[in-house]
Amino acid sequence: MARPWLARTGQRGRLVTPALLLLATLAAFARMLSAEPGDPRRGAAVAFLLFAGLTALGLALSVRCPACRRLVVPRAVRAAPVTWPVALLGADRCPACGDPGPRDA
Numbered sequence: 001m002a003r004p005w006l007a008r009t010g011q012r013g014r015l016v017t018p019a020l021l022l023l024a025t026l027a028a029f030a031r032m033l034s035a036e037p038g039d040p041r042r043g044a045a046v047a048f049l050l051f052a053g054l055t056a057l058g059l060a061l062s063v064r065c066p067a068c069r070r071l072v073v074p075r076a077v078r079a080a081p082v083t084w085p086v087a088l089l090g091a092d093r094c095p096a097c098g099d100p101g102p103r104d105a
């Protein structure tokens with residue numbers, strides 16, 4: 001079975017940083033939810049918003065098609081708002097232009 005487009009273009013590793021930022025976002029969210037009554041945990045809320053924004057920005061800028069130079073994550077999210085990670089990780093061609101990318105050796 002041929003490797004997916006993301007792996008063949010050598011860009012799968014570019015999703016590691018956004019994935020780590022997502023974990024930080026979830027940790028900040030959990031800390032925010034654990035606030036005691038009367039304790040606003042403003043720091044946790046700020047951290048949550050900061051990490052959520054960085055995660056979204058990191059994801060949006062992470063993967064670019066080597067053929068058409070377009071950013072493909074925003075396009076993948078628009079095409080499949082819920083299942084886009086699965087669709088992108090398994091795609092056999094660029095979601096933006098359909099370029100098949102380099103072949104496996």
Ligand SMILES: [Zn+2]
Nearest residue numbers: 065068094097
């Ligand atoms: Zn493309």
